[in-house]
Amino acid sequence: ITGWGLIGASNIASSYMIDAIRAQEGHEVVSVLSSDALRGQAFAAEHSIEHAAESLADLLNNPQVHAVYISTTNELHFKQAIQAAQAGKHVLCEKPLALDIQQAKDMVAECEKHGVVLATNHHLRNSALLATAKSCLQSGIIGKVQNVRVFHAVALPAKLKTWRLTSNNGGGVVLDITVHDADTLAYLLDEYPSEVTALTDQASRAAGVEDAVMMIWNYNSGIMAQVHEGFKTGHSQTGIEILGEKGTLIGTNCLTQEPIGELVLQQRNDDGELTRKTLDIPHRNLYIEGTRRFVEAMNGEGTPAATGEDGVRSLTVALSVKQALESRCVERVIL
Ligand code: NDP
CATH class of the missing domain: 3.30.360.10 (Dihydrodipicolinate Reductase; domain 2)
Known part of the structure; x- marks a missing residue:
């Protein structure tokens, strides 16, 4: 099974992305991170997610997590994506990638350096x-x-x-x-x-x-x-x-x-x-289509619908x- 960690217990994750991940054969959401432990646990229970992580490190240290979906508020994407890349996780990140261009470019560079896919969720x-x-x-x-x-x-x-x-x-x-x-x-x-x-x-x-x-x-x-x-x-x-x-x-x-x-x-x-x-x-x-393209890119087959570079340009x-x-x-x- 290919496990995903959700960074952010957000509405978009609830409404669209958990289903989109589960629609990919062999993919499952295995962990979720909220800044509020009780909210994280409630979110995990509501969506039948096995684990509510206590911290970003906790989520990223989980060997079952192969990819992360970042849908926190916009100022948090940068740091979370950098840390996920450093932990060797593929990153599907919400738009805007970051709040300034240099940060967004650093995200692209860090993912490249660690050989992980970075995509921008321009649905x-x-x-x-x-x-x-x-x-x-x-x-x-x-x-x-x-x-x-x-x-x-x-x-x-x-x-x-x-x-x-x-x-x-x-x-x-x-x-x-x-x-x-x-x-x-x-x-x-x-x-x-x-x-x-x-x-x-x-x-x-x-x-x-x-x-x-x-x-x-x-x-x-x-x-x-x-x-x-x-x-x-x-x-x-x-x-x-x-x-x-x-x-x-x-x-x-x-x-x-x-x-x-x-x-x-x-x-x-x-x-x-x-x-x-x-x-x-x-x-x-x-x-579902965007996540499918991301999964293909994770498997070394093609590029995401919107890459990290696309996210830099839209920003x-x-x-x-x-x-x-x-x-x-x-x-x-x-x-
Ligand atoms: P939300 O406000 O739902 O989520 C952002 C953060 O707010 C969550 O990570 C969560 O923090 C906190 N939060 C959410 N709901 C509650 C609640 N009921 N009580 C307390 N805290 C809450 O934002 P969206 O889901 O609308 O957006 C998240 C990201 O996704 C943004 O970057 C946005 O731009 C992007 N987005 C993209 C869309 C697309 O189609 N590509 C569509 C919608 C949003 P915590 O995780 O700490 O619990």
Whole structure:
């Protein structure tokens, strides 16, 4: 059996990742670490996990643990990943990898040094809908991409209205969602923005942490993207529109954790009329697929859906956006 240790008794582990690990043949969650011993024990009991570790060292010293899944608050990922790598454990780490670029790069280097896999849990790379959109782009059906519009403003469920809404622990919508959007667009366009600008609203400025942000990103290829993210927009759906010279791809309800959403190809015919074709999507569980790719990489077969380097790059974009929020200027993204 290949054992996993959970570093962090988190909601994402409860809701998605324990099941995703157990969906891999021969894989089991054998230990969990919480900063609170009683919470750790309760979490272990609730999820039938054999062992609640007393400390990170306790979890990492467990010979049954071959890989760790890190889903603590964002400021903790760095130290925990470094220690896991030094203990020879493969690391599937939540986004953002860290709070600064050097830390994220050190995580990549340390995992490389110890011969363990590092992956970033950018789950949207595993979306069948976005994979279909990528195939469409590669086929040339919409021609050269001109613009992208990203609608990623959501409402936080009550149980997640905790550290994300404070400036401690790496909170704020940029570290939470901008990293995903930068990665998703890199996956679709094979490119990262070269410059970004961003504004947040007055309430966020007063609170000192952003819970809404609107951005414009420029790409060297000429693409310009408009990206809207937030935590307090309850009556909307996520989506993405990719506008090309010969057509537009419209993804609706597709920047989510669930294997759902609709993808439409919209084009004008020779008479100037808009035609809309809904594309078939072979939906699949995003977290199971991401974990499958990670397990393959652990077995020396292929690379994770999003590598550690991908996590460094998505963080670089997010931190450039943070800088733009501060400076209220256009910031260059230096990858
Ligand atoms: P949570 O708030 O659920 O978990 C973070 C930490 O908070 C846990 O490790 C835990 O600490 C503590 N905690 C959680 N629930 C409780 C509770 N009921 N009472 C007391 N403490 C609690 O955060 P998320 O699961 O939303 O996020 C964790 C990480 O995963 C973040 O890095 C986030 O960015 C990422 N994430 C990624 C997603 C993706 O799709 N890729 C989706 C959601 C989150 P302890 O372990 O010490 O008990």
